[in-house]
Amino acid sequence: MRSEKLFTEAKNLMPGGVSSPVRAIKPYPFYTRSAAGSRLMTEDGECLIDCCLGYGPLILGHAHPTVREAICACTEDGWLYGTPAEKELTLARMLIADHPSVDMVRFVSSGSEATMAAIRLARGFTGREDFIKIEGGFHGAHDGVLIKAGSGATTMGVPDSAGVIPDVVRHTLQVPYNDLEALSGILENNDNVAAFILEPVLGNVGPILPDDGYLAEVRKITEEHDVLLIFDEVITGYRLGIGGAQVKYGVTPDLTTFGKIIGGGLPIGCFSGRRDIMQLTAPAGPVYQAGTFSGNPLSLSAGIACLKYLHDNRGLYSKLEKNAQIIGESIPWARKGGFVNLGSMFKLFFRNAPPRNYLEAKESDTQAFSLFWNKMMKKGIFLPPSQFETNFLSVAHTDDDVATIAGAYSSCL
Ligand SMILES: Cc1ncc(COP(=O)(O)O)c(C=O)c1O
Numbered sequence: 563m564r565s566e567k568l569f570t571e572a573k574n575l576m577p578g579g580v581s582s583p584v585r586a587i588k589p590y591p592f593y594t595r596s597a598a599g600s601r602l603m604t605e606d607g608e609c610l611i612d613c614c615l616g617y618g619p620l621i622l623g624h625a626h627p628t629v630r631e632a633i634c635a636c637t638e639d640g641w642l643y644g645t646p647a648e649k650e651l652t653l654a655r656m657l658i659a660d661h662p663s664v665d666m667v668r669f670v671s672s673g674s675e676a677t678m679a680a681i682r683l684a685r686g687f688t689g690r691e692d693f694i695k696i697e698g699g700f701h702g703a704h705d706g707v708l709i710k711a712g713s714g715a716t717t718m719g720v721p722d723s724a725g726v727i728p729d730v731v732r733h734t735l736q737v738p739y740n741d742l743e744a745l746s747g748i749l750e751n752n753d754n755v756a757a758f759i760l761e762p763v764l765g766n767v768g769p770i771l772p773d774d775g776y777l778a779e780v781r782k783i784t785e786e787h788d789v790l791l792i793f794d795e796v797i798t799g800y801r802l803g804i805g806g807a808q809v810k811y812g813v814t815p816d817l818t819t820f821g822k823i824i825g826g827g828l829p830i831g832c833f834s835g836r837r838d839i840m841q842l843t844a845p846a847g848p849v850y851q852a853g854t855f856s857g858n859p860l861s862l863s864a865g866i867a868c869l870k871y872l873h874d875n876r877g878l879y880s881k882l883e884k885n886a887q888i889i890g891e892s893i894p895w896a897r898k899g900g901f902v903n904l905g906s907m908f909k910l911f912f913r914n915a916p917p918r919n920y921l922e923a924k925e926s927d928t929q930a931f932s933l934f935w936n937k938m939m940k941k942g943i944f945l946p947p948s949q950f951e952t953n954f955l956s957v958a959h960t961d962d963d964v965a966t967i968a969g970a971y972s973s974c975l
Contacts, residue, residue, distance in 0.1 A: 564605040565593040584617075587947045597624035599958040602944060610944040611963050613953045617946065618765070618797050619822035621882075621906070622868060623958020629826045632867035633860060641860045649862040656869050657824065657834060660805050663793075663814045666840035669832050669857040673796035673821030674702025676831035677759065679843075679851045680817045681706060684757035684790045686849035687839045694748060694758045694789075697736040698920025700766035701759060701794050701819075709734045711920055738919040739764050740773045745780065749787040757790040757817070762807035765797035765952050767923045769907045771916065777813040790839070796821035796831070797952070800872055802905045803879050826864030829855070878957050882906035885955050885964045892968035897975050900926070906955040910934075910971070923950060937974035943967055 569590040572579035580586045593605040600623055602610045612624070622629060654667045670676050681693055695701065698711040709719035709731045719731035735755070737744040749755060762777055764770035784791040793815040798807040800823040808815060817835035824830055834840065844850045855861075872878070886908040890901045893910060900911035912930040917923035931949040938945055943966070945953055955964075 563590075566590045568593050568605065584946075584948065584951065599623045599625070600956060600960065600963050608942065610939075610942050611959070611967060612944050613955065613967065614944055614946045614951075615954045615956055616827060617822075617951065618801065618954055619825060619827045621801060621823050621954075621956055622826075622871060623956040624827075626868075626871070626958065628871050629864050629867045632826070632863040633828070636860050636863035639859070642855070642858055644854075647857070647859050647862070649859055649866060650857045653824070653862050653866050653869070656866065656873075657820065657832065660800075660869075661808060661818060661834070662805075663808055663816070663818055663836070664834040665837035667832050667834040668840070668843055668851065669830065669862070670851070670853055671829050671855045671858075671861075672702065672831045673794075673819065674704055674831070675853065676796065676819040676821055676833045677701035677707065677792075677794055678704040679849075680792050680794075680819050680833040680835075681757060681759060682851070683833065683839060683843060683849050684792060684817065686842050686847075688756040688788075688790060690754045690756040692733045692735055692752060692755045694735045694737055694745070694755060696739045696760045696764065696920070698767050698923070699739070699759075699761055699764060699794075701761075701796075705730045706734055709736065711736070711924075738921065739767075739770060740776050740918045742776065742779050742783065746783055749783065749789060753787075755787070755789050757792050758784050759792040759794055761794045761797065762811060762813070763798050763802065763904060763907070764920075765801075765907065767920050767950050768909050768911070768917065769902055769904055769952050770918065770920075770923060771902065771904055772811065773918065777807075777811045781813050781815075790816040792817040792819065792835075794819045797907075799823060800869065801907060801954075804872060804876065823868060824865045825861045826866075826868030828861040828864040830861040830865055875957075879905060882955050882957065885959060885961075888964050889968045889971055892972040894972065894975050907952045908955075909953055910975075912949065934974055938970055941966075941970040941974065943970050 569579050578586045594602045595605050596603045602612045658664050701707045705726045708723045708726050710722040719734040721731050795806040799820040802810050820832040842849045883905045886903045890903050899914045902909050902916045912927040926949050928949050
C-alpha cells in the first residue's frame with residue numbers, strides 16, 4: 563500500500579507523521595491524492611465517500627465548481643497583498659447581514675486564532691481575568707483552552723497538554739454542557755469572569771444538542787452577571803443554516819467566532835460581535851491582534867463564493883437534513899437510541915441515548931465504534947475516525963451516495 567509507505571517515511575519527517583493529531587489513524591492513515599464532489603481518491607487507488615469533509619468546511623463538497631472558479635479568478639490577481647482589499651468588505655457585509663449579533667468583524671486565519679482573540683477581547687473589555695468554557699468543549703489549540711475535562715468547575719483548571727503552564731489555565735473554568743446550575747453556581751461566587759464561551763451545539767463531542775431553552779437561559783444568566791457570551795460557531799456557522807445556531811435558536815451572543823465554511827474550504831477564522839466591544843481591537847483600541855495572512859484574498863474569494871451559493875440555494879439545508887435522517891432511519895433499532903442529527907450534522911453514539919454532555923458522551927463504547935468505523939472503511943465510506951467527531955454531509959452527496967451510506971450503516975451495525 564502506497565499510504566503505508568508514505569506514512570512510514572512521514573513519521574521520520576513530522577511528529578507522529580501528520581500535520582494534525584486526529585489524522586494519525588491507526589495503523590496508518592490513507593493518503594489522499596485528490597478529491598472531487600463527495601469523494602476522496604486515495605494513493606492506494608480507492609475512491610471513498612467522504613463524510614468528514616475536512617472536519618466541516620466543505621458543505622459544498624470537494625472542488626465545487628463555483629468555489630474553484632472564484633479561487634482561480636483570484637489567482638489571476640495575486641494572492642497576498644499585505645494591504646486592505648475590497649473583498650474584506652464584501653465578506654464582512656455578508657456576515658453582518660446574516661447575524662443580528664454581528665456589527666463588526668475581524669478576519670484571521672483559523673478558528674483557533676479567532677477564539678484566542680475573542681477571549682482576549684472579552685478580557686480587555688471587561689477588565690476581568692477568568693473565563694468559562696464547556697467541559698470537553700474544543701475551541702482550538704491555544705494554551706488557555708487546553709484544559710483537562712473533569713478538572714472541576716470551581717477549582718483551578720489542569721493543563722491538558724505538556725507545555726501549558728498551570729498559571730495560564732487557572733483562569734479557565736469549566737461547566738458541563740446543558741447544566742445551568744453549574745453556570746449560575748460559578749457566577750454567583752466569582753466576579754472575575756469575563757466571558758462564557760461555548761459551541762451552541764457541541765460539534766466537537768458529537769453533535770450534542772442543547773436542551774430546550776438552554777441557550778436562552780445561558781443568555782439570561784450571563785446578562786444578569788454582566789459576563790460576555792461568546793458563541794463559537796466555527797462549526798455551526800452556515801452549517802445549521804444561514805445565521806448559524808444563533809438564528810436557529812434565536813439567541814444573541816455578544817461575540818461570535820467563525821471559521822471553516824466561511825472560507826469555502828480555505829484557511830480562515832473570524833471574530834465578530836457588538837460594535838462597542840469590537841472597537842477595542844487594535845488599531846481602533848488597545849486589545850492587540852494581528853496576522854500576515856489575515857483577510858487574504860484567496861480565502862475571502864472562496865468564502866464569498868461559498869456563502870453566495872448557500873444564499874442562492876437555501877433549500878439545500880432541508881435536503882441535507884433529510885439525507886441525514888435517511889441515514890438515521892437505516893440504523894437497526896438496537897443501536898438507534900444513540901443516533902443524533904441536526905441538519906447535516908449527525909453521529910451514532912455507541913450508547914443507549916444521545917449524550918447531554920461530555921461525560922455522558924465518554925461513556926460510549928469506543929471499541930464498538932472503532933470496529934464499526936473499520937467496517938465502514940471497507941465499504942468505501944470515510945467517517946471521521948473518532949466517536950467524538952461529528953459526521954457531515956454536503957450538497958455533493960447524491961441520493962445514491964446517501965443510499966450507499968445508509969445501506970452501509972445498516973449492514974455494518
Ligand atoms: C468549535 C471549534 N472552534 C475552534 C476550532 C479551531 O479551528 P481551527 O482548526 O481552524 O484552528 C475548531 C476546529 O475544529 C472548532 O471545531
